[in-house]
Every structure is written in structure tokens, then in C-alpha cells.
Amino acid sequence: MTADRIADVWGTRTPMGPGAPWPQRVDQHLVDGLTDQDVDRWVQSACVLCSNGCGLDIAVRDDRMVGVRGRADDRVSHGRLGPKGLFGWQGQSRDRLLRPMVRRHGKLEETTWEDAMGVVVSRSRELLESRGPLSHAFYTSGQLMIEEYYTLAVIGKAGLGTPHMDGNTRLCTATAAAALKETFGTDGQPGSYTDLDHADAVFHYGHNVAETQTVLWARMLDRLEGSDPPRHVCVDPRRTAVAQRSDVHLAVRPGTNLALMNGLLREVIHRGWVDEEYVAAHTRGFDELVATVEPYTPSHVADICRVSARDLEAAAEIFGTSERIVSTVLQGFYQSHQATAASCQVNNLHLLRGMLGRPGAGILQMNGQPTAQNNRETGVDGDLSGFRNWENESHVRELAELWDVDPMKIPHWAPPTHAMQIMRYVEQGSIGLLWVAGTNPAVSLPDLERVRRILSSDSVLVVVNESFPNETTELADVVLPAALWGEKTGTFTNVDRTVHLSEQAVRPPGEARSDLDIWVDYARRMDLRDRSGRPIPRWETPEDAFDGWRDCSRGRPCDYSGMSYELLRGSPGIQWPCTEDAPTGTERIYTDHVFNTQDDYCETYGHDLLTGASTTPEQHRAARFDGRARLKAAEWTPAPDAPDEDYPLRLGTGRTVYHFHTRTKTGRAPELDAAAPEAWVEISPEDAEPLGVAEGDIVRVESRRGAIEVPARIAGVRPGAVFVPFHYGDVDKGDRPSRAANELTMSVWDPVSKQPAFKGGAVRVTRVRAGDGPAPAPPTTPSPEGA
Amino acid sequence: MHLTTYLGLADTGEQTLADSFRQVSSGHGDEPDVRELTERFADQCDEHRRLLAPLTERYGEHAEEEPERLHAEGLPGTRSGGVGLLRDLHDLYLLASYLDIAWTMVGQAARAVRDQELVDVVSTCEQDVQGQLAWLRTRMKAAAPQALVVG
Numbered sequence: 033m034t035a036d037r038i039a040d041v042w043g044t045r046t047p048m049g050p051g052a053p054w055p056q057r058v059d060q061h062l063v064d065g066l067t068d069q070d071v072d073r074w075v076q077s078a079c080v081l082c083s084n085g086c087g088l089d090i091a092v093r094d095d096r097m098v099g100v101r102g103r104a105d106d107r108v109s110h111g112r113l114g115p116k117g118l119f120g121w122q123g124q125s126r127d128r129l130l131r132p133m134v135r136r137h138g139k140l141e142e143t144t145w146e147d148a149m150g151v152v153v154s155r156s157r158e159l160l161e162s163r164g165p166l167s168h169a170f171y172t173s174g175q176l177m178i179e180e181y182y183t184l185a186v187i188g189k190a191g192l193g194t195p196h197m198d199g200n201t202r203l204c205t206a207t208a209a210a211a212l213k214e215t216f217g218t219d220g221q222p223g224s225y226t227d228l229d230h231a232d233a234v235f236h237y238g239h240n241v242a243e244t245q246t247v248l249w250a251r252m253l254d255r256l257e258g259s260d261p262p263r264h265v266c267v268d269p270r271r272t273a274v275a276q277r278s279d280v281h282l283a284v285r286p287g288t289n290l291a292l293m294n295g296l297l298r299e300v301i302h303r304g305w306v307d308e309e310y311v312a313a314h315t316r317g318f319d320e321l322v323a324t325v326e327p328y329t330p331s332h333v334a335d336i337c338r339v340s341a342r343d344l345e346a347a348a349e350i351f352g353t354s355e356r357i358v359s360t361v362l363q364g365f366y367q368s369h370q371a372t373a374a375s376c377q378v379n380n381l382h383l384l385r386g387m388l389g390r391p392g393a394g395i396l397q398m399n400g401q402p403t404a405q406n407n408r409e410t411g412v413d414g415d416l417s418g419f420r421n422w423e424n425e426s427h428v429r430e431l432a433e434l435w436d437v438d439p440m441k442i443p444h445w446a447p448p449t450h451a452m453q454i455m456r457y458v459e460q461g462s463i464g465l466l467w468v469a470g471t472n473p474a475v476s477l478p479d480l481e482r483v484r485r486i487l488s489s490d491s492v493l494v495v496v497n498e499s500f501p502n503e504t505t506e507l508a509d510v511v512l513p514a515a516l517w518g519e520k521t522g523t524f525t526n527v528d529r530t531v532h533l534s535e536q537a538v539r540p541p542g543e544a545r546s547d548l549d550i551w552v553d554y555a556r557r558m559d560l561r562d563r564s565g566r567p568i569p570r571w572e573t574p575e576d577a578f579d580g581w582r583d584c585s586r587g588r589p590c591d592y593s594g595m596s597y598e599l600l601r602g603s604p605g606i607q608w609p610c611t612e613d614a615p616t617g618t619e620r621i622y623t624d625h626v627f628n629t630q631d632d633y634c635e636t637y638g639h640d641l642l643t644g645a646s647t648t649p650e651q652h653r654a655a656r657f658d659g660r661a662r663l664k665a666a667e668w669t670p671a672p673d674a675p676d677e678d679y680p681l682r683l684g685t686g687r688t689v690y691h692f693h694t695r696t697k698t699g700r701a702p703e704l705d706a707a708a709p710e711a712w713v714e715i716s717p718e719d720a721e722p723l724g725v726a727e728g729d730i731v732r733v734e735s736r737r738g739a740i741e742v743p744a745r746i747a748g749v750r751p752g753a754v755f756v757p758f759h760y761g762d763v764d765k766g767d768r769p770s771r772a773a774n775e776l777t778m779s780v781w782d783p784v785s786k787q788p789a790f791k792g793g794a795v796r797v798t799r800v801r802a803g804d805g806p807a808p809a810p811p812t813t814p815s816p817e818g819a
Numbered sequence: 820m821h822l823t824t825y826l827g828l829a830d831t832g833e834q835t836l837a838d839s840f841r842q843v844s845s846g847h848g849d850e851p852d853v854r855e856l857t858e859r860f861a862d863q864c865d866e867h868r869r870l871l872a873p874l875t876e877r878y879g880e881h882a883e884e885e886p887e888r889l890h891a892e893g894l895p896g897t898r899s900g901g902v903g904l905l906r907d908l909h910d911l912y913l914l915a916s917y918l919d920i921a922w923t924m925v926g927q928a929a930r931a932v933r934d935q936e937l938v939d940v941v942s943t944c945e946q947d948v949q950g951q952l953a954w955l956r957t958r959m960k961a962a963a964p965q966a967l968v969v970g
Contacts, residue, residue, distance in 0.1 A: 163969050164968060166969045167969055445960075446961045449965075456850070457901075640954070644852075645953035645954040645957045646953070646956075672855055778851075780851045781852065783852065
């Protein structure tokens, strides 16, 4: 039976008490009134429309995908699917790119693979000869598969030798990685989703889980409806569904997260809730932390953040007195200035109370995208593969031996080039080949006018692996049609380290190929070889690529060495590390409270949280972390682009429940498109009234960089802040004004994670005209006025 | 006592460095991280001068004629392009190093005259200038390969 996840986003409650197993509830959707009897076969996979990665089976009839069904035994979802999981895949059957295209005389023309790859390879060879590998850059995604990422990592690092490699994970999850690395020494999620089944308190830091990971929120709702529910605390400028169910809602002024966190830490310290024995045994830096947070008294924090001191104290008390706490962190923190510093303070709170490594005590530094974790692990975000440290010569040697290349070939002389810097080098003309895969930067990067100018530049060949015509393919020089989920086999890992196998269910349409096939083809045409003359990469199939990755991950925190396609097939998902000693995976890491900060094991020696300056290896050795967590702190500084008389409001952008990213799939799925067809802006009644803006009025939102025109939703966002969903692009714009949120955002980023600060820029709102009724914001989730 | 001379040197050095940071901040506005951080560092330099002011007053104006070539020159302007950025950061690094060692010497003298207030001010300023140097070093290391190899 079809589940209605449009009107009933989180589905029927299946309440549970603490420590009880989460009941199963299987959600299913088949198209065209088909029933189970009409399905030829069910093919195992997992959803790729958020970072949850709910296990599902794809229904196939006549070599066509006709439905999905949650897998009842899946450890992530217990059978559930959200609106995007249930309906989003249908978008794959419309408007697909079927043949390669090359721009000639200013126009994209369909051509053969031979011709298109010939254009790419000839430019690539010419650039390598004239300017070397630093003329090449790759900008990928959080939506490809392990096999594809790892293959590209090997081609880029061992085959070509370029440090210019990043993913759009820079926009969503770079701060999660950075915060984990700074505190614990390496990336790697400490917690597990099962911690939510045990928790007696849940803290949401800038994480609107009700919309971004609906099935995870269903799990939390089931605890809220069961016996002995946990207390919830929410930090968010909007009165989200999460805020409405929370015991304390701290509606902070945008740009003040770090001040709030410092205030919470100070309260926990002053009121004697620190587990001193734990701190002494398992951390370093407590005295500096105490000194840094000391000025952040409740009244001072109340002034900065515009929250009540009493609410701050109440939140601190919940943290200080609960026994099993889960914290989740997402874009409200990650896409603001001082992102890494604020996110590290969440880790610090847990460390001060020893709130880690046991059931119910966990940190989820969340991801946004389904395979963002793998982008980080394999090193396609520029890091060295397997969470290795580019400043550690022995880590570089390990990779050089594995790949059989000279260590000098592997770029490790400086930190990898982050996405915004790659764009800058393209802008300056020193990068002549930019290869984009599985992402739509002409909608998703900040300051779109600048991005369009850069992508249109004559000095760079822009190659794009894409499945749909979009704002970025419009500007590309070569467009390669890519196979999507269900049309190829591969693995990916969700936010709590659960690995799923996703099998090919149908053939790709037209001449589309998987990104793996495209990159192997490129490598073969370039004749990339290792020291022994073997081709780079040594594999061509997904399973062989996975086995290559298994070897690379061995002995590192993200250890897949005990995993195989055979083990994953039919499994409920396996959490890494999975080794000979832990063949069924590992539910929680750091259960021994020894962290990955040893000099010879850590992924980074760390950074100054205020400036991003690197800690040197010598300084790191001198600090003798030796497995103890690093308590790192920083003072709060005001956000850039301060509001003034001309631009008095602060902008927030974000994901909403019915769409994913730039709507390439979800905008083509009928149910989801109908549920949220158009962009809008949320504004508080206090700000709307003096502007003469009423519900549904068309307003112009303007920053120092650009403007959009969208209908206004009068909503429960805090005064002084406005919110625009980031999904809507302008590929079909014609003469109408833009509706893309990133026309407004600015090119600034966190000094440590280099994640752009999409949130917090100054804007003004003016009324343009009356609308045709209420704003098109869905009634189910956006923060209702005064709720 | 030459300590007063060196207090003057530190004060002028902070002023020069602040001006140079601001020059780089506006001259390299297309590099957002450089723009933001150099602006903040310039504010730090202003703050150091504010902390130093009561002490300079207490020790009196420069009592003796200043030795030759006491002051480092600030940046006359900014350069453009990848190499230009690198050269400007390099100049900032030299100015900040000059100040760093100046503070070290003032700190030594402050201990010799047992002036705890001055010791505390010096320690704040030294810590900040070392933070500035660490950032400059990190940023230049990242920028050098592209600027020097590809251009």
C-alpha cells in the first residue's frame, strides 16, 4: 500500500520506551496502481536523498523502476521511507541527458563518446605538458559511490598528481569533518543512531532534523511519544517542528552560535557538572578552555545572542544533569561563520561530561548528503585517502606503496585546495581544466553571478558529468551523460558509518555511463601508469574498485577490510570499522575513550580555530595528546557583512522537506514538485509589518551581491532574520526575476573547514506587489507564525 | 634608558603593521579569507597600541635620539595576481617578524625593570603577533605552488 508522506511527512507513530527496539514500519510506493504481483523483481539498495541512507528495495518491471519499499530489517530505518525516498527516484525517468555534448561555436551539440572524450583528453594532455598537473581540478559531489570516489582519488593523486580536488561536501559537511578532526584527531562519527533509542536528552544544534532527515526525526518522535521520553533542546533562529517539540528553544540571533556555546560550557563548568576524572584522563587543554569561556556569563551571552539568560541556564542544566545525551549538529552551525569553532564546542560539552562511547551518549556531527562520508574517506575532498595525514611522510609512503608511485607524485606539500579556492584559480586562469561531476555549482555555490562568470570563462574547459540539463550544463564545454542510482552498482556510507550496497536495477538510458566508467575511460585514454607499468587504476568494475578501497582503508579508522559485496548483500547495513576482529562491524567507536590524536596516527595536527593557522608537527608532539582528545576553544567574533541601515536583516538559507539540493530529481517527481513548486521567503511578523508586507506578497530580497523576487511567508522566524530555501534555480527563468537563494550569498568561508558561510549575510526586503494568495511554502513544515 | 626608544619602536611598528594589513585587506578584496583576516589583524594591532599607550606615557616620550633605521617601512601598495598576493603576504610576514622580535626584547627589559604590567601587555601582543605569523605562513605555503609553478 502506498504511504502518503506528503501530507503525513513522518508517518504513523510507533512509540517506544528507552532502550526498547524501534518497531518496524514498512513504507512502500508503486507507480500506476501496480501491486506486488506486478513486480518482476526487487533489487537491494538504499536511499540517496539525504544522509540517513534508509535501506530499501527497488521494484523492477520490464526493465523499468516502478517503485520502492523500505527494508524492514534495515538498521537505519526499520522499513521507513520519507517523502523524498518514497517519491524522489521517479524524477530519474524524465528529461535525461542521453548522449555526450560538446560546445562548438558557442552551442552545445550532441556527439559521440569518442569525440567528447577526445576533446577532454586532448586538452588534458596539452595542459599537462605545458603547465603540469596543477592546471587540472575536479569538483564532485556527495552523491556518487565509494567505487567512483576512490577511483577518482587514485587518478587525481597517483595518476595526475593534482591537489585541486574537492566536492560539494565542502558546502555541507566539511565542518563535521573538521570539527571531528580537531577534537578527536581524525574524522569518524563517534555516535550511532541507536544512541537515540537510549538517550534521556537530545540537543539539536542548527539542525532541523524534522525536514532534513525525516526518518531520523520519526525515530525521535517515537521516543517522544513513548514512555519516559527524553528532553529536547533546539538551537535555531526558526521555530521549526523540532523547536516546537523541544523543552528549550534557543532562537539565537544569526552569527552568534559560538557565543552561545561558550556560555553553555561556562555554565556546565561553573555549576560543577564537569566529570573531572574523565577530563584529566582523556583530554588536554581544559585550563585554556576554562579561560576562554570565562567571560561568557549568561547575561553577556543573552546580550550577544538575544536569547533569555534563563533559557540558556535551563539548557545548560539539561546538559549538566542528564545521563545519556545525544547531540546533533548541522548547517545552522556548519554554514555560519566560526563554524568549526562552534561545532568543536559541542564535542567539548560531551567530553567535559564523559558523554561518549556508551549507549545513549553520542555525538552526530551530521552530514547532509547520502555519500558525503565517502567523499571524505576516499579523499575526493582533497584529503589523503583513508583519513591519512598529508603532513605525515609515513602516511604518504603507505599510499605510494599501495598505488606503486613515487611519493613525490602524491600532492602533499600543502593542504588540499578547497572548492572556493579552486574557483578562484579558475577565475585567475591558472586552472585550465575543471571537471564537475554530480553537482550543480551554478545554483549551489555562493554568489552566483560570480560563479556563472567563472564557469563561462574562455580560459577553462569545463567538463560536466550530469544526468539532467541544468544551470551548470548550460555553461559547460563538454557534457557527459551519467548513469544514476539504480542504474549502476556501488556502495555508500551514511552518517552513522552504516555501509549499504546498492545494486544495479535497470540499464542507464541512452548512452549514459556511470561516473566510474567515465573516469576509467579517461585514465585509459591518458595511459596513466604506475612505476611497474600497470594501468592506473588497476580496476574497471565496481567490485574490484571496492576491493581496492578495502586495502586502502586497512588499519585506518574507516576500516572496511572485513567487508565485501558478499557480506553486504542481504545485510541490514554494516557499520565501519569492519575488520577480521570485528566482522559484523562496530556500533560505537571510542568505547575505550582513547582518541586518534597520537602523533603518528592522527589525520591532522590541528589548527587555530580563529584563523585556521596550522599547528606544526613539533607543536603537536610537544603537547603530548597521545590519545587524549583536544579541547579547543575560541572567542566569539562578530559575523562578516554586518547589517546596516541599507541591509538591516540577516539571511538564512537551507533545505526543506520535499526537495533535495537543486531539485534535479525531486523537482521532476510529480508528488514532490506539487508539494513545493516554488521558492519563498520566511519573514517574522515584526519585520513584515513595518514593510507593509502581508502573507503571499511578492517581495524583493536584496543583498550587496544580487537580488531575488519571491512570495513572502509570514512565519515564526526570529525578528531580524529571514529564511529562503536553497533548492530553486533558474534554468527555466526566461524573463522572470531570479529565485535562487545564492544570488544573495557571499564568498566567505570558515577558516578551518573552508565551508562557505551561506547563512548570516545582510539583506533587505521590499514589497513589490500583492501575490495571488498565500506563499507556496508547504503547510506541513515551515515554522508557522507564533506556533 | 633605551626601553623608551623600544616602546616607541613597538608602537610605530604596530601602526605600520596595522596600515599594511589594511592595505592588503582592501587591495586583495577578491580573496575573501585574506580580506577578513587581515582586517581583523589590523584591529588587533590597534588594540596593542591602546594597551601600550598608558605605559608609553609612564615611561615618557622617546628620551634619546632614535638610532638610525629604527623603523621598518610599511607596504607602499599592493600587487595583483597570484604572485602579487604572495609577495604582499611575504612583506607582511617580514613586518610582523620585525615586531615579534621587538616585543621579545621589550619583554626582556620589562622583566629587568620588574614591571608586571608591561610584561602582561607584551605577552598579549607577542601571542597575537605569533598568531598572525602562523596564519601568514599557512596561507603562503598553500598559495606558493600555484603562484610559483602555474602562475
